[in-house]
Amino acid sequence: MATIKDVAKRAGVSVATVSRVINLSPQTRPDTVESVKSAMKELGYRPNAAARTLVSKKSLAIGVVVADVSDPFFGTLVKHVDTMALQQGHHLLIGNGYHKKEREKQAIESLIQNQVGAFIIHSKALDDDTLLAYAAENEAMVFINRLIPGLEDRCIHLDNYRGAYLATEHLIQQGHKAIACISSNHDIEDSQQRRRGYLDALKAHGLGQHDCSRETLGWIATGWPDEQGGEDAMLKLLKDSKQITAVFCYNDVMAAGAITAITDNAYRVPEDISVVGFDDSLIARYLHPKLTTVRYPIEEMAAQAAELAISLSNNKQSLATNGGYKPTLVRRQSVQRV
CATH class of the missing domain: 3.40.50.2300 (Response regulator)
Known part of the structure; x- marks a missing residue:
């Protein structure tokens, strides 16, 4: 399978130049763009996320931390984040925290080490100060099902x-x-x-x-x-x-x-x-x-969290004008008047 280095060698340019072409950089000369595209076609090379981030330094991955992805509730959360992510050309990396401090911390640290571009964090075990510190270092970190004082514009939560x-x-x-x-x-x-x-x-x-x-x-x-x-x-x-x-x-x-x-x-x-x-x-x-x-309404909340995280990763203004959701009662047949 061809690599970005193979493309650079065939086109007679640097790996950084190939990355600029992949990222549609306006600073690349038209003849160089044509040469790189021709080499990519000849080698059957398909750009991957790593290649696209060499110049931009922004990963197209969204890191999601949930308690347990096998739980139907969290499965639904992940599914709707993934749907929104795919619409905008992103993919997911998922970590399980199991409502335990060390596991949640390990999951978040792993995503940071993998240089994901945006984060959606469902954390219940870590304290506010720890999450505030993570948020300060990662501007595209959004919290779901949690309201953290000082981070209200990055929290999507339910009463x-x-x-x-x-x-x-x-x-x-x-x-x-x-x-x-x-x-x-x-x-x-x-x-x-x-x-x-x-x-x-x-x-x-x-x-x-x-x-x-x-x-x-x-x-x-x-x-x-x-x-x-x-x-x-x-x-x-x-x-x-x-x-x-x-x-x-x-x-x-x-x-x-x-x-x-x-x-x-x-x-x-x-x-x-x-x-x-x-x-x-x-x-x-x-x-x-x-x-x-x-x-x-976890579907709507997950979609809003994904939209907000991606927006923040692109240095756009926060969209969380109202991250607080109100629950509603759905009446079916399991309750009877006495």
């Missing part, structure tokens, strides 16, 4: 607290009083905010007398934020609090696990126990019954 409040309030409006919560066991702000939204909605409607001891009383169960974690948490709730008539779940996949536990134990959804999820992921529309959930 998780409001989403949980909406979900719980909806159950209350349907007459439910014995409302449990299935929460993620990851000690991240999303879990904290959604749990607080749940508790505050109960309190606002006179159902929060036992906020401080609600978990010990069996009203809150935690688990790994996947189907198995949701199933295990629901089984614990059924064992500890048989009077439950509704449950708010941290995300849709945990809700799917909860529904399995409910139906496996001869209860019905929603006739016996109503269920609300969070995210409005694809699975919500294919569960039986279809899942009432809080919509997390």
Whole structure:
């Protein structure tokens, strides 16, 4: 396979000159451009990203850090970043942080070492000061699902607290009083905010007398934020609090696990126990019954993050005039009035 060095040798020019031709530099003489293009055609050479950055010093790669790309939520995020990136001639490099400080740091450092041109970072374990330092050194670094003071114009985020409040309030409006919560066991702000939204909605409607001891009383169960974690948490709730008539779940996949536990134990959804999820992921529309959930517009957020990161990498003015997204409730068939 021909290399940029082969093209330079055939055309009788330097590698830097070939790079200038590839990058459409106006400083290259027309006859030199023709000579280089002819050599490329003869050798069957196709420019790659590395060649295009030799002169511009800008990589056409976008570095994306997520918790776990195998999670459907993060898979959707990556997919929509990739769609936007391809439209603008970029490609992706992906790192997993697993909500752990060292892993997130390693993932970000790896992308920096690979000289990516733009970054989209989903970080929950690293503190604000660490991320501020990274952002100061990398002007095209955008943060998703995180609001960092001082970097508001580079943050794309959702009001998780409001989403949980909406979900719980909806159950209350349907007459439910014995409302449990299935929460993620990851000690991240999303879990904290959604749990607080749940508790505050109960309190606002006179159902929060036992906020401080609600978990010990069996009203809150935690688990790994996947189907198995949701199933295990629901089984614990059924064992500890048989009077439950509704449950708010941290995300849709945990809700799917909860529904399995409910139906496996001869209860019905929603006739016996109503269920609300969070995210409005694809699975919500294919569960039986279809899942009432809080919509997390990750598709739009990922696209905006990609557009902003690419814009910043091209030294254009920030586009994040409003990076804050509001959750909405999507009503389906998993909630019934009591």
